[in-house]
Amino acid sequence: MRLRALLASAGLLTGALAALSPSAAHAAPARYEAETSPAVCTGTIDSDRAGYSGSGFCNGGNAVGAYAQFTVNASAAGTATLGIRFANGTTTARPAGVIVNGSTVQTPSFGGTGAWTTWSTTTLTVSLNAGGNTVRLSPTTANGLPNVDYIEVETGSQPPAAALYVATGGDDANPGTLAAPLRTIQRAVDLAQPGTTILIRGGTYAPSTNIQLLKSGTASQPITMRNHDGERVIIDGENMPYTPGAVGSSIPRAERGAVHIEGEYWRLAGLEIIHGPYGIFGLDTSGNVFDRLTTRDNYESGLHLQGASGNNQIINLDSYGNRDPRKNGESADGVAIKEGSGSGNVIRGTRLWKNSDDGLDFWLFLTPVTVESSVAWGNGYNRWNLPGYTGDGNGFKLGGGDPDPAADHVVRNSIAFDNSAHGFTDNGNPGRLLTDRSTAWRNGRTGFEYADSVSVLTRNLAVENQAQASLGSSSSSGNSWDLGGTWTLASTDASTITGPRAADGSIPSSAFLRPASGADVGARF
Structure with missing residues (x-):
């Protein structure tokens, strides 16, 4: 019996190693620099913005059709992953058609990246012919293209290197291939190593204990966990403990989050996380990317990071309907980065709505966080009839504590509307916050409440709040109240902001809350 068990275990290990074999890899991505012939730049090749690759980047002309073009090669016809590295130092999107062999296949928005030295990558799936192909980026507005550094093309129809598949009809004794997937996400996590991609097939996964990401990838080989091929994946935490916890109870730290992460260098993408004791809870975790996730209807905050946590990116997150019955609504936020420190955290393209406490909360976080192109609305209302309701209801709560620490958070191009309390608030933070080109509309209290800080507010718009701005010692220039x-x-039609996202995951462009006069104040999407 023991020999048979050992042989079975050996077979399982062999299968797992086979699933991690590099033979399942895509072809390595090929990089095509914008400054290298035969690439064409209808503009100039510049090198005055740090962070680019190679010897320069394409600074296209500010005109419709002022394109950048690349010639790329594919060994065989089929689909390919196209990564476009760009920088847009404005707050206005610069959409462009992606034209492959003469046909427009997508029109990504190329939204603002925060600075011309901040580079981002938009990823698309395209079809290529065998041999040479032309890929042209053609701007659709008079603003022209963003600065374009390069494109990377990854061809092949095989799954990523070191792929593990999970499916609701799988078996944890399987090797984790597409044909023989695993059954549980945790089993795939346990088998994963740096560089592994966990591909989760569509369906609802309802484990009775939370999924624990305790191991780490590396900066060059992160561990990725994402939905397979655009399929809808729901991780439902309703069967876990503390869903909800009793009023006044405390959730043991290890049981916080339907997904609990203490490892580093993870990439989570395309997942919907619901009904958990927190949606995602991260403790002392850094170097992660949370991309195109939905965290909704959890029994605490949708996405919560705490402790020594830095260099995390939260991109294109939707977090809504989160509430905390055990605390009468006072701590469930859309995103919470609290009670810790760590540089380099960025929140971009998030939508945070109808949470019991705040849209965004930086309570007792000691290090600056950057927030860009995000929207918070409808937070702080008791939609669940919680007794003794104590939700705060701020759109963006940028500090707080006892005593209040100084942290110089940055907010750019963001909107807060219809929240029960303030749109944007320093919440007692005495630091030097920067808030630029943001909009507060129809909030229940003050649009911009910065009475306790020495902040800098520029080009912001406040309309129809109970009060427009309370600034104390903060400086103010070019704002609507100035x-x-x-x-x-x-337009006050929120449907374009609150409706489906664009194909690249960004918030769609619209005239929502822009000044009818065209004045250069407030957020632009």
């Missing part, structure tokens, strides 16, 4: 007059909005 300019005076009556402010009429081009």
Whole structure:
């Protein structure tokens, strides 16, 4: 019996190693620099913005059709992953058609990256012919292209190197291949090594204990966990403990989160996480990317990072309907980065709505966090009839504590509307916050409440809040309250902001809450 068990275990190990074999890899990505012939740049090749690859980048002309073009090669016809590295130092998207062999296949928005020295990558799936192909980026507005550094093309129809598959009909005794997938996400996590990609097939996964990401990838070989081929994957934590916890109870730290992460260098993408004791809870975790996730209807915050946590990117997250019955609604936020420190955290393209406490909360986080192109609305209302309700209801809560620590958070191009309390608030943070080109509309209290800080507010718009701005010792220039007059909005139809995202995951462009006069104040999407 023991020999048979050992042989079975050996077979399982062999299968697992086979699933991790590099033979399942795509072809390595091929990089095509914008400054290297035969690439064409309708503009200039510049090198005055740090962070680019190679010897320069394409600074296209500010005109419709002022394109950048690349010639790329594929060994065989089929689909390919196209990564476009760009920088857009404005707050206005610069959409462009991606034209492959003469046909427009997608039109990504190329939204603002925060600075011309901040580079980002938009990833698309395209079809290529065998041999040479032309890929042209053709701007659709007079603003032209963003600066374009390079494109990378990864061809082949095989799954990524070191792939493990999970499916609701799988078996944890399987090797984790597409044909013989694993059954549980945790089993795939346990088998994963740096560089592994865990591909989860569509369906609902409802484990009775949380998924624990305790191991780490590396900066060059992160561990990726994502949905397979655009399929809808739901991780439902309703069967876990503390869903909800009793009023006044405390959730043991290890049981916080339907997905609990203490490892580093993870990439989570395309997952929907619901009904958990927190959606995602991260402790002392750094170097992670949370991309195109939905965290909704959890029994605490949707995505919560705590402790020594830095260099995390939260990109294109939707987090809504989160509440905490055990605390009468006072701590369930859309995103919470709290009670810790760590540089380099960035939140971009998030939508945070109808959470019991705040949209965003930086309570007792000691290090600056950057927030860009994000929207918070409808937070702080008791939609669940919780007794003794104590939810705060701020759109963006940028500090707080006892005593209040100083942290110089940055907010750019963001919107807060219809929250029960303030749109944007320092919440007692005495630091030097920077808030630029953001909009507060129809919030229950003050649009921009910065009375306790020495912040800098520029080009912001406040309309129809109970009070527009309370600044204390903060400085103010070019804002709607500085300019005076009556402010009429081009559109108050939120459907474009709150509806489906664009194909690249960004928030769609619209005239929502822009000044009808065209004045250069407030957020632009």
